[in-house]
Amino acid sequence: MENSDHRSRFRYEGVARLALIELDQVSRIYNPGKPDEIVALDSVSLLVDKQDVLVLHGPSGSGKTTLLSTLGCMARPTSGNIIVAGKNVAKLPERFLAQIRRKRFGFIFQHFNLIRELSVIDNILLPLIPEHMGIRAVRERAQAVAEKLDITKKLNVKVNKLSGGEQQRVAIARSLINEPEIIIADEPTAHLDRKLAQEFLAILQQLNDDGKTIVIATHDSFVYDNVMVSAVGYMEEGKIGKVVKR
Amino acid sequence: MKQLKILEFALAALLRRKFKNFAILAMFSFTVAILSSVLSLTHALKEETAYILQDVPDLIVQRVIGGRHDLIPLQYRKEVAAIRGVTGVEPRYWGYYYDALTRANYTLIGTGGTTANLTLLDGHLPAESGQSAIGLGVAEMRGSTQSGELILVNSKNTGVLYEVSGIFRSESRLLTNDLVVLTDDDIIRFFGYPDGQATDLVVTVPNSNEIQTVAAKIKKILPDTRPITKRELIRTYDMVFNWRSGMMLTVFSAAVIAFCIIAWDKATGISGEEKQEIGILKAVGWDTADVLALKFWEGLSLSLLSLLTGLILSYIHIALFNGVILSSVIRGWSVLFPGFQIEPSFPLYHIWLMTFCTIVPYVASTVIPTWKTAITDPDSVMRG
Numbered sequence: 001m002e003n004s005d006h007r008s009r010f011r012y013e014g015v016a017r018l019a020l021i022e023l024d025q026v027s028r029i030y031n032p033g034k035p036d037e038i039v040a041l042d043s044v045s046l047l048v049d050k051q052d053v054l055v056l057h058g059p060s061g062s063g064k065t066t067l068l069s070t071l072g073c074m075a076r077p078t079s080g081n082i083i084v085a086g087k088n089v090a091k092l093p094e095r096f097l098a099q100i101r102r103k104r105f106g107f108i109f110q111h112f113n114l115i116r117e118l119s120v121i122d123n124i125l126l127p128l129i130p131e132h133m134g135i136r137a138v139r140e141r142a143q144a145v146a147e148k149l150d151i152t153k154k155l156n157v158k159v160n161k162l163s164g165g166e167q168q169r170v171a172i173a174r175s176l177i178n179e180p181e182i183i184i185a186d187e188p189t190a191h192l193d194r195k196l197a198q199e200f201l202a203i204l205q206q207l208n209d210d211g212k213t214i215v216i217a218t219h220d221s222f223v224y225d226n227v228m229v230s231a232v233g234y235m236e237e238g239k240i241g242k243v244v245k246r
Numbered sequence: 247m248k249q250l251k252i253l254e255f256a257l258a259a260l261l262r263r264k265f266k267n268f269a270i271l272a273m274f275s276f277t278v279a280i281l282s283s284v285l286s287l288t289h290a291l292k293e294e295t296a297y298i299l300q301d302v303p304d305l306i307v308q309r310v311i312g313g314r315h316d317l318i319p320l321q322y323r324k325e326v327a328a329i330r331g332v333t334g335v336e337p338r339y340w341g342y343y344y345d346a347l348t349r350a351n352y353t354l355i356g357t358g359g360t361t362a363n364l365t366l367l368d369g370h371l372p373a374e375s376g377q378s379a380i381g382l383g384v385a386e387m388r389g390s391t392q393s394g395e396l397i398l399v400n401s402k403n404t405g406v407l408y409e410v411s412g413i414f415r416s417e418s419r420l421l422t423n424d425l426v427v428l429t430d431d432d433i434i435r436f437f438g439y440p441d442g443q444a445t446d447l448v449v450t451v452p453n454s455n456e457i458q459t460v461a462a463k464i465k466k467i468l469p470d471t472r473p474i475t476k477r478e479l480i481r482t483y484d485m486v487f488n489w490r491s492g493m494m495l496t497v498f499s500a501a502v503i504a505f506c507i508i509a510w511d512k513a514t515g516i517s518g519e520e521k522q523e524i525g526i527l528k529a530v531g532w533d534t535a536d537v538l539a540l541k542f543w544e545g546l547s548l549s550l551l552s553l554l555t556g557l558i559l560s561y562i563h564i565a566l567f568n569g570v571i572l573s574s575v576i577r578g579w580s581v582l583f584p585g586f587q588i589e590p591s592f593p594l595y596h597i598w599l600m601t602f603c604t605i606v607p608y609v610a611s612t613v614i615p616t617w618k619t620a621i622t623d624p625d626s627v628m629r630g
Binding site: 066069070074075076094095097098099101102103105107109113114115117118122126127129130131132133134135138174178 | 248250254258523535621625626628
């Protein structure tokens with residue numbers, strides 16, 4: 001049963017356990033069978049344990065973003081299995097994938113992917129709109145997350161009026177409002193200066209201390225050299241090398 | 247609760263794209279206003295006509311020479327009266343009068359021919375030569391309310407003074423607005439009708455089932471006549487108004503099609519920004535149904551607001567401006583001159599028709615193209 005609970009077939013550093021995310025021989029091919037076929041992921045297998053901070057690095061076009069999208073249930077693999085919290089999600093219908101994204105993942109995108117004409121609070125609460133929660137409860141939770149990220153003064157400001165660092169905080173707040181177990185960040189420091197990048201990593205450190213699992217794709221050495229990083233994987237041409245634990 | 251939040255977000259989304267949505271609102275409302283005005287005017291005119299025709303004689307006989315209406319000899323009365331089922335034949339004297347002073351057409355009719363149930367606001371019908379009862383429109387245009395007189399120029403180009411003995415009031419001004427009632431003798435003299443001839447004959451047939459048969463017999467006995475039944479008249483008026491509104495809608499359909507194309511383009515041409523937005527919503531956990539619900543509420547809110555605005559504009563157009571843009575096309579330029587006030591009429595089935603013809607296609611044109619984007623993986627949508 002592909003969609004039923006699934007016990008890991010992998011062994012991680014010789015110890016049998018249930019990984020939070022498992023990728024088993026995952027491939028992602030764009031335009032398969034056509035002249036412009038691109039193999040973005042080539043039989044990638046990977047384990048991410050609870051509270052890991054895994055950094056994927058490698059050159060542009062190596063498949064980092066595709067891997068994040070695939071393990072974050074934003075794209076389906078062409079082949080292979082993806083097990084999130086014991087459930088194979090590789091072939092789940094879209095409505096279940098949306099639910100998994102909403103319940104388990106928080107996304108921080110390279111370009112923040114905020115809705116520019118919306119206010120800070122309206123961007124933060126977006127993931128909770130489809131939830132069966134009262135408007136007041138949703139707003140209260142958005143306010144609480146904003147407080148945590150020190151952006152309460154800007155709640156009613158449109159995000160296109162914010163600086164890059166502030167937009168980054170809004171993106172983080174949005175990724176946290178649904179209280180996800182896993183945070184996925186794609187090139188999160190690409191548009192930040194060193195100081196803001198440092199602040200961002202401090203926030204991630206705090207989230208990791210609070211029990212969040214974090215997967216980051218970057219080619220910024222400042223990120224993968226950070227002390228909080230517990231595992232680093234190098235990607236090239238859609239393949240992942242050995243994941244080095246720290 | 248979930249739908250309420252999506253609706254709130256949809257309204258905010260509409261406000262975020264003010265220019266585009268205002269353009270759609272304006273076009274949509276204009277289209278609805280015109281369509282609704284055409285339907286409402288046609289309906290109002292049909293109701294007016296039906297009201298008038300309820301008092302029209304069941305059977306009128308006119309003489310036709312060279313395909314045109316001519317005066318009918320009074321001796322035809324005997325032959326018509328001899329037909330079984332006919333209980334009375336009365337001559338009518340009437341005609342049209344163009345008043346150069348007010349540039350209006352009046353209908354002059356003899357007292358013997360006032361078959362409709364007319365109510366006098368004041369005074370009485372002409373009892374003797376030199377008296378007249380006139381419609382409110384004529385009285386207002388000629389100032390007869392104050393003077394109590396009406397001067398008309400007869401067929402010999404001589405001014406004739408009539409004392410206004412009464413002014414008509416009617417539930418339908420259409421009925422009496424342009425009416426001038428004189429005695430039969432005054433009408434004959436005024437138009438210079440030859441002796442022994444009338445404008446037409448009113449035939450009384452008590453059994454309504456026999457009217458068609460009587461009409462056929464009259465046509466057989468008197469081949470130069472044209473019997474006109476009330477049913478034919480009603481049908482003709484209905485056809486005329488239907489034809490005019492149909493013509494109007496046909497002409498206007500070009501505008502409607504243009505609107506549809508633009509609305510379709512505006513609604514369906516999902517911009518890169520909108521695609522990106524759908525990608526973001528999906529990435530943060532909205533499923534396809536949520537995105538479609540968002541687009542549904544957006545489309546419904548905009549089209550419903552446009553429909554209401556269009557209907558209000560249409561009501562204002564008819565109630566306050568007497569349907570000035572369209573009424574001449576639908577009611578005709580000269581037949582009902584001088585003007586009268588059209589009562590706005592919006593039957594429920596017109597509103598349903600407008601709703602079905604505007605909201606349903608618009609909402610569909612908003613939701614269906616979004617569906618293509620909404621079923622795509624968020625990763626692919628955001629990558630473009």
